[in-house]
Amino acid sequence: MNIIAYIKTGCPWCIGVTNYFKEKGIVYEEKNVTESPSLFEEMKTLSGQTKAPVVIIDGYMLADTDKDAVDAYLSTKQ
Numbered sequence: 001m002n003i004i005a006y007i008k009t010g011c012p013w014c015i016g017v018t019n020y021f022k023e024k025g026i027v028y029e030e031k032n033v034t035e036s037p038s039l040f041e042e043m044k045t046l047s048g049q050t051k052a053p054v055v056i057i058d059g060y061m062l063a064d065t066d067k068d069a070v071d072a073y074l075s076t077k078q
């Protein structure tokens with residue numbers, strides 16, 4: 001499974017999503033858009049909006065999401 005999480009520093013929803021991945025032992029790539037203007041532009045281009053987190057799981061995008069939505073989506077993949 002290929003997972004990319006676009007996050008912002010200090011964002012409670014982003015912290016929830018990344019903690020969820022860590023608790024479940026799910027490998028993911030983290031892209032902090034607060035630290036990188038180019039990553040912020042990449043997230044905006046992909047998602048069409050500026051809110052984080054944006055999580056892409058095997059090409060499926062969950063924009064402006066939270067851990068509950070990620071969990072619900074992943075439960076359909078098993």
